[in-house]
Each structure stands twice: as C-alpha cells, then as structure tokens.
Amino acid sequence: MRLAAALFACCLASPALAQLPCGGDFADWVTATKAEAVANGIPQDTAAAFFADLSxxxxVLKADRSQGVFRKSFLEFSQSLISRDRLVRGRALADQWDAIFDxxxxxxGVSRGILLAFWAFETDYGAVQGDFNTRRALVTLAHxxxxxxxxxPQVLAALEMYRLGEFDLDTTGAWAGEIGMVQMLPGDILARGVDGDGDGLITLKTSxxxxxxxxxxxxxxHGWRAxxxxxxxxxxxxxxxxxxTGLETELPAEQWAAMGVQIRNGVVQNGLPASILLPQGRKGPAFLVYPNFRTLFDWNKSFVYVTTAAxxxxxxxGAEPYLAGNPDPALSLDQMKALQxxxxxxxxxxxAVDGILGAGTRVAVxxxxxxxGLPADAWPTVELLNRL
Incomplete structure (x- = not known):
C-alpha cells in the first residue's frame, strides 16, 4: 500500500470528521473541515492553501440533480454513445497501446475491451475530461x-494528494470530482493509482x-475475475x-443453455454463474451476463450506462451489433414517475421517484x-401502468 493510502485511511478513521454535519453556512463548514484536517495531521499551511478562496x-449542484441522460432507454442510450468512429478509434488505440493492455x-486480469469502453465513455478516449475545478466540486458536494x-472522504483524499504534491489546486475534471482519462476519484487514485509509464508520478490526465x-x-x-x-x-x-430474467436470478450458464438459451456469438461459458438481462424487455436485445458484469456497478451505478459500456x-x-428487436415503447418521464x-x-x-428505470424499479416492475399475470420481463409498459 502506498504511504499516501495508509495516511488517507488514518484520516478516514477520525470520529470527528465522521460527525461533521453537512449543510449550513458554507464558510463555517469549510472552516470546521479545515480545522479537523489539521487536527488529523495535515500541516496548517497546507490546509489553509487547499481551502482558500472556495465557494x-x-x-455542480445542477449537474448532480439533473442526470436526465440516464432516463434514456438502452437502445437510445447505446445508439447515442456508440458510433462507427468510436469503434474505429477504439480498435486503433488498442493496437497503439497493445503492450499496456497486455x-x-x-x-x-482485466480485458482491453472493457477498459477501452470506459475510456471511450468517460472522456472520449481522453479528449473531454471535464472543465470543473475538482477541489471546488468536491467541497461543494461534501457540503x-x-x-x-x-x-x-474525497475532499480529504484530494487534500492528501495536494500535501504530497500530486494535486494542483487548479486541477479540473468531471462535475462529481473524478479526474483523468478514465475518471477516478481522489480516494481511488491514492489507493489504486499506478505509475504505468515509470516516471515516478501518477498522472491520469496526461499519461x-x-x-x-x-x-x-x-x-x-472491485472483484473483476481474470x-x-x-x-x-x-x-x-x-x-x-x-x-x-434479471440480475436477481443467477444460474450456471449451462443450465440456461439447457432451457434453450442460445449464444449468438461464441459458446456458453460452462461452470460460470450467469443471469439473463433484458434491458428493454422480451422484445428487445437479450444478454447473458457473468460475475464480471456486476463489478462494473462499482464504477458507475447507472444500469443503462453499465449495460451499454459492457x-x-x-x-x-469483435462481437456483432445487437439484434434490436421491436420493444414496446418506453414510458414518458411523467408516466415513469407515476409508475414509481x-x-x-x-x-x-x-x-427516488426520478423517472429513471434503475435496478430497484426493474425488480418492482x-x-x-x-x-x-403479465409477461414478467421487467420492462414497464402503459398496460402495466394502467393495471396498477
């Protein structure tokens, strides 16, 4: 474990920090947070510089409360994110960085396919890393x-990175504080950052x-299985x-095959537990997902994002495009909220009653x-809404 990660873990163990209330006057909150950081070993001048001139x-708050993109259906979301250009560039980058992917x-134990997918979706292969001041974003969300x-904890992690000279006060990234080409939070960078190019630094924005x-x-x-x-x-x-169907039912892959499930490309992975996923119900695409799929929710909690990235x-x-089928129309935002x-x-x-068809809503549906007595495929329809 890096020394920074060990120090960060010690800071998180502080009961005073755990009890610091959210909300209230922002300046008072910043003052109290700074004082607690100093009490837990951060030098006074370091804390003063890190917390200076913040508002x-x-x-950030608007972005946190308006993640409407996740209200799209799987077909809409995947078709908006996946293009021929992204496929071509991804495969070219796989060749260019072949040794790193190996x-x-x-x-x-992580496949290049899934790393490329997150690299593409998080920052368009590093081209769009976000223009939010990371320090300000994290403090805003912590308050x-x-x-x-x-x-x-992410504020404390960024502060520790700053103390170590690994974080500039003008660092920019995503609205939720993620940094770099694959958008990692400071706590993850401290604990799991890798100096892949051997220059003695961990620079996720440029390396x-x-x-x-x-x-x-x-x-x-997070549990990825090699x-x-x-x-x-x-x-x-x-x-x-x-x-x-759904993530709540997991059976050996060969048992699904015995029920008539046919793999479209490749062969069934005998001996592995798997679930049947119908992102838009029985009339849309169908996938067999394995334990590695579930680890992706530790990267992003959105069902439609994770399914699309996978x-x-x-x-x-090398897989073929999915068979889109002809799913029943998605509910409108108002209809989905009424259903929830x-x-x-x-x-x-x-x-939350937010109009997003997440995992909890799917289970309830x-x-x-x-x-x-309706087909129980977890895809909400107008018929279900009317019956309820």
Missing part, C-alpha cells in the same frame, strides 16, 4: 446534504499507461419463463407483472 459551485491483463458521506493500469487495478479491487467474460448476446425461445466492450472485442409512485405505494423500494 459552492452551482453548476500488461493490464497480465497484472490485473451539500444529498451525498456528503460519499464526497467528504495513457497510468490511466489504463489504474483503471484496471480499480476493477480488480480470464472470464462479462457479457454475451443471446437469443431466447418464445416460451421462455420471463420471470427468471456491450460496447464486446463490440470492441404507485410501486412505492405498493411497498416496493424503487429509490417484474414482481408486479408476475402478480398481474
């Missing part, structure tokens, strides 16, 4: 009361080897029991479909 960033697989427990190997190490940390697939497109018989990773490795409200009233935990 909340309204653009090292990522040898050292961390805000929506997710302070997530972002307060492709550093960025890719750090991303691979992070995926390994030598195993993450997703295969499948074709299902029309008589399939749709209630068995699919793009298979395309970069009714599901909540029935006792289901769908999280599938349960209600089964209860009402």
């Amino acid at each position: 909340p960033d309204p653009r 090292k990522a697989e040898a050292d961390y 805000d009361c929506r997710r302070p427990d997530l972002f307060r 492709v080897p550093d960025a890719l190997l750090s991303g691979a190490k992070m995926l390994q940390y 030598g195993e697939p993450w997703m295969q497109e499948v074709m299902l018989p029309e008589t399939f029991d749709w209630s068995l 699919y793009f990773g298979t395309r970069l490795m 409200t009714r599901l909540t009233a029935l006792g289901h935990d769908v999280g 599938q349960k209600e479909q089964a209860r009402l």
